[in-house]
Amino acid sequence: MDSGIQISDILIVTAIMFFIGVYGFVTRKNLIAVMMALELIINAAAINFIMINKLVFKTNLHGVFFGLFIIAVAAVEVAIGLVIILNLYRLRDSIDPEEITTLKH
Amino acid sequence: MTERIIFYILAFIMIVLSLMSVTTTKIVRAAIYLLGVLMGTAGLFFLFNLNFLGAIQLTVYAGGIMVLIVIAILLTHNVGFGLPMPDRRHMLLGWFAAAVGITVAFLEFTRHIFVIGTENLDDRVAKIGADMLHYGEGGFVLPFEVISILLLTGIIAAIVIAKGGIPHKRPTPPSSKQS
Amino acid sequence: MNWSYTIWIPLLPLLSFVINGLFYGRMPKKMSGWLGTSALGISTLLSWVTAWKYFFNTPHQGPYEDITAWHTTWMHLTDRFTIDLGIYLDPISIMMLIVVTTVSFLVHLYSIGYMATEEGRNRYFAWLGLFSFSMLGLVLAPNLIQTYMFWELVGVSSFLLIGYYYDKPSAVKAALKAFIVTRFADGFFLIGILLYSYYSGSFLFEDINNIPAILESNGSLPVFMGLSALTWGLLLIFIGGAGKSAMFPLHIWLPDAMEGPTPVSALIHAATMVVAGVYLVARLFPAFHASDHGFALQIVAIVGTFSSLFAAIIAMTQMDIKRVLAFSTMSQIGYMMTGLGVSGIGEEGLGYTASMFHLFTHAAFKALLFLGAGALIHAVHSNSLKDMGSLRKYMPISHITFLIACLAISGIPPFAGFFSKDLILEAAFEKNKLIYAVGWITAGLTAFYMFRIYFMAFWGEDKVYAHKPHDPGITMTLPLIVLAIASALAGWLPFNEWVTSNHETLHTHFNIGSAAASVAIGLVGIIIAYILYKNPSMTPQKMSNRLGVVYQTVKNKFYVDEFYEGVTQQVILKRIATPIAWFDRHIVDGTMNLIGNTTVRISSIIKGIQSGDFQVYAFGILIAVIGLLVWLNYFIQ
Numbered sequence: 043m044d045s046g047i048q049i050s051d052i053l054i055v056t057a058i059m060f061f062i063g064v065y066g067f068v069t070r071k072n073l074i075a076v077m078m079a080l081e082l083i084i085n086a087a088a089i090n091f092i093m094i095n096k097l098v099f100k101t102n103l104h105g106v107f108f109g110l111f112i113i114a115v116a117a118v119e120v121a122i123g124l125v126i127i128l129n130l131y132r133l134r135d136s137i138d139p140e141e142i143t144t145l146k147h
Numbered sequence: 148m149t150e151r152i153i154f155y156i157l158a159f160i161m162i163v164l165s166l167m168s169v170t171t172t173k174i175v176r177a178a179i180y181l182l183g184v185l186m187g188t189a190g191l192f193f194l195f196n197l198n199f200l201g202a203i204q205l206t207v208y209a210g211g212i213m214v215l216i217v218i219a220i221l222l223t224h225n226v227g228f229g230l231p232m233p234d235r236r237h238m239l240l241g242w243f244a245a246a247v248g249i250t251v252a253f254l255e256f257t258r259h260i261f262v263i264g265t266e267n268l269d270d271r272v273a274k275i276g277a278d279m280l281h282y283g284e285g286g287f288v289l290p291f292e293v294i295s296i297l298l299l300t301g302i303i304a305a306i307v308i309a310k311g312g313i314p315h316k317r318p319t320p321p322s323s324k325q326s
Numbered sequence: 327m328n329w330s331y332t333i334w335i336p337l338l339p340l341l342s343f344v345i346n347g348l349f350y351g352r353m354p355k356k357m358s359g360w361l362g363t364s365a366l367g368i369s370t371l372l373s374w375v376t377a378w379k380y381f382f383n384t385p386h387q388g389p390y391e392d393i394t395a396w397h398t399t400w401m402h403l404t405d406r407f408t409i410d411l412g413i414y415l416d417p418i419s420i421m422m423l424i425v426v427t428t429v430s431f432l433v434h435l436y437s438i439g440y441m442a443t444e445e446g447r448n449r450y451f452a453w454l455g456l457f458s459f460s461m462l463g464l465v466l467a468p469n470l471i472q473t474y475m476f477w478e479l480v481g482v483s484s485f486l487l488i489g490y491y492y493d494k495p496s497a498v499k500a501a502l503k504a505f506i507v508t509r510f511a512d513g514f515f516l517i518g519i520l521l522y523s524y525y526s527g528s529f530l531f532e533d534i535n536n537i538p539a540i541l542e543s544n545g546s547l548p549v550f551m552g553l554s555a556l557t558w559g560l561l562l563i564f565i566g567g568a569g570k571s572a573m574f575p576l577h578i579w580l581p582d583a584m585e586g587p588t589p590v591s592a593l594i595h596a597a598t599m600v601v602a603g604v605y606l607v608a609r610l611f612p613a614f615h616a617s618d619h620g621f622a623l624q625i626v627a628i629v630g631t632f633s634s635l636f637a638a639i640i641a642m643t644q645m646d647i648k649r650v651l652a653f654s655t656m657s658q659i660g661y662m663m664t665g666l667g668v669s670g671i672g673e674e675g676l677g678y679t680a681s682m683f684h685l686f687t688h689a690a691f692k693a694l695l696f697l698g699a700g701a702l703i704h705a706v707h708s709n710s711l712k713d714m715g716s717l718r719k720y721m722p723i724s725h726i727t728f729l730i731a732c733l734a735i736s737g738i739p740p741f742a743g744f745f746s747k748d749l750i751l752e753a754a755f756e757k758n759k760l761i762y763a764v765g766w767i768t769a770g771l772t773a774f775y776m777f778r779i780y781f782m783a784f785w786g787e788d789k790v791y792a793h794k795p796h797d798p799g800i801t802m803t804l805p806l807i808v809l810a811i812a813s814a815l816a817g818w819l820p821f822n823e824w825v826t827s828n829h830e831t832l833h834t835h836f837n838i839g840s841a842a843a844s845v846a847i848g849l850v851g852i853i854i855a856y857i858l859y860k861n862p863s864m865t866p867q868k869m870s871n872r873l874g875v876v877y878q879t880v881k882n883k884f885y886v887d888e889f890y891e892g893v894t895q896q897v898i899l900k901r902i903a904t905p906i907a908w909f910d911r912h913i914v915d916g917t918m919n920l921i922g923n924t925t926v927r928i929s930s931i932i933k934g935i936q937s938g939d940f941q942v943y944a945f946g947i948l949i950a951v952i953g954l955l956v957w958l959n960y961f962i963q
């Protein structure tokens with residue numbers, strides 16, 4: 043490409059973003075902060091789809107469409123997730139993930 | 148060359164902001180840093196002439212989702228509420244895993260030889276719209292419909308859950324009272 | 327000739343056991359007794375038919391043949407080692423068949439009356455059926471393994487029946503004692519079986535009794551302390567038999583076994599099970615006789631003679647009527663052992679025939695004595711002779727039948743005991759004068775202690791009874807009468823034609839001198855008892871006081887029980903069991919505890935993983951994905 047930006051550069055940037063998101067996901071002590079880390083992960087994945095379509099496989103627009111769908115699904119996921127967190131907050135008066143241990147039963 | 152410089156600047160900003168977003172102890176700041184990352188992503192799209200996608204990124208992500216998150220924060224926290232830091236053991240483990248993952252990804256991406264296509268990508272907005280509603284080869288009308296239904300479902304579900312309107316008790320049937 | 331119907335003889339009691347046991351509480355109250363009685367009745371009938379067919383209706387030249395009526399391989403373990411079941415008919419097994427089924431039938435009948443007021447009599451009749459089945463399986467066994475199986479089964483039914491009154495601590499103790507002592511002996515029995523069969527190469531009686539063939543096929547057998555392996559095997563087997571037959575020093579369980587219901591004592595501890603040891607020695611008699619010139623047989627004779635004298639002495643001092651009878655049983659079984667011990671084979675086989683004869687007559691009169699004692703106990707509600715007296719006035723049938731039994735056991739002609747006992751003494755006289763002398767004295771003691779209890783119970787002073795004693799009902803008196811007739815007349819049976827060591831007719835000569843001697847000593851015993859106990863007097867008390875320590879020693883059964891208790895407490899528990907327990911608790915349990923604790927510790931470490939914290943789970947997924955990535959990229963070509 044004329045801009046001279048390598049696809050691998052972009053992929054490395056998104057990988058770093060992805061794993062920072064993962065770090066946030068496993069360490070954050072607040073459910074909303076966890077959701078935000080999740081946004082980072084999803085965003086990194088969406089960038090990958092779009093950029094690979096743009097720079098590598100140029101015959102059609104599949105990557106772009108997937109990027110669009112990911113953004114749409116992320117919107118739904120965030121909406122529902124936040125509503126659930128709000129409900130949880132109402133029920134338990136806490137949004138610390140360490141106190142949400144129903145999964146162990 | 149200019150584009151490369153702009154890309155590196157954008158990449159640097161995005162990485163630093165995402166780092167700050169997951170490490171800051173103020174939740175509102177974390178939201179603001181995340182907003183920065185998302186806007187940087189939009190900037191990346193604009194850099195590659197993907198104006199439509201950049202616009203979507205800005206409106207849906209940076210606009211809609213961030214507003215939702217900020218409202219959720221407002222409903223659950225006092226603003227300026229300090230986030231608890233993760234304990235050292237978790238932090239070290241998390242960094243270790245992330246570092247391993249990044250290393251593996253880095254090695255993989257530098258090692259792999261990408262076969263770059265030679266033709267030009269037709270990424271006009273008109274083409275995107277046409278393909279989205281096209282039901283032939285390369286058309287995405289079915290996923291489009293699925294996503295629209297998913298969005299509708301999501302909105303309804305959000306309302307139902309947020310209302311918390313599931314009754315805890317059923318009203319006692321009158322017959323049981325009579326007997 | 328078809329003999330396969332004989333399988334029903336043991337199976338019918340088993341059926342009675344199964345039905346009574348399974349439908350324990352669900353059948354009418356009186357049904358269980360009649361069910362058991364009719365099952366045994368049919369078995370008895372079949373046994374008598376079998377005996378009649380075998381002795382009178384089978385054409386044979388020379389000796390009676392051994393018949394294997396039915397045979398099957400139950401478990402095929404290796405080519406050399408199979409466990410077979412079968413039915414083996416020969417003169418002694420048929421004789422035992424008659425004894426076991428008849429006594430068992432009469433005891434069943436008697437028990438209907440005796441146990442009429444007991445709550446758990448379905449259980450009682452079920453176990454009685456089990457015992458009859460086991461005993462029949464034992465006498466019909468064609469090989470040592472089957473013998474051993476049924477041997478243990480009679481042991482366990484004996485245990486169950488002794489402990490029938492399980493709410494009585496003494497009965498529970500007695501049952502355990504009987505079980506443990508006989509088990510102890512059975513351990514030696516099993517070792518003996520394995521040792522013997524290892525060298526003889528077979529479990530079948532017809533093979534193991536054929537000592538010349540074993541010697542021929544084996545070349546030379548290992549010798550230990552001057553005795554061949556076969557003799558050692560036989561001695562060990564005899565320990566098992568001595569345990570079951572209550573020979574000194576394994577007799578301690580028999581007096582305590584009198585805690586069981588009296589009909590049980592009559593059936594198991596007088597007529598059938600306790601003679602199993604005698605039967606076993608008779609079964610293996612050719613082997614006993616041929617191995618090392620009959621060394622094992624000499625041991626049998628010594629043990630038998632000593633036990634008979636020992637038990638007779640103790641019997642003179644006991645005040646519990648059933649205990650007197652128990653020691654009397656032991657003494658009489660000692661006689662049978664003596665008879666076998668002094669016997670030869672063929673024309674010298676007088677002891678063998680006499681022993682089997684005595685077994686037969688003893689079953690009749692000892693069962694009668696026990697059932698008669700049961701009738702007394704039923705009437706007086708006490709076992710103790712002190713609570714009895716002048717009962718002849720109230721219980722004429724019991725009185726007459728008991729008197730017949732006493733005369734029979736004392737060896738007064740023409741009652742049954744005279745013939746069989748006299749034959750044993752005669753055989754002993756020819757073999758060994760000392761054994762004869764001991765047997766002769768024992769005969770006098772027997773007469774004395776039997777008439778002692780007879781006079782104390784039926785004569786003597788009139789006691790104050792809560793209820794007026796009376797003869798029991800027809801189900802109880804009928805067995806008494808039948809057994810009294812048998813005790814009176816069984817002596818006239820021509821046993822020397824039927825049951826002999828080589829299955830041929832043995833020619834016996836009536837020896838007037840020996841007979842006169844044994845009748846004389848018997849009469850002396852009776853007369854002494856008459857003088858001392860006919861009328862109430864203080865003489866016996868004075869005599870026992872004058873004897874002092876000796877009397878106390880005898881009354882306490884020579885302190886054999888106390889000796890055993892001391893040995894178990896001081897030596898076995900302190901010196902052996904305690905260190906083993908320590909080892910078990912600290913080494914064996916310690917290892918197990920270590921494993922358990924380690925598991926607990928590991929699990930407490932890894933249970934943090936299953937915390938329910940989704941972030942931990944996500945971390946796990948992350949690790950797995952990265953690991954998978956690395957593996958796929960760098961380790962898969």
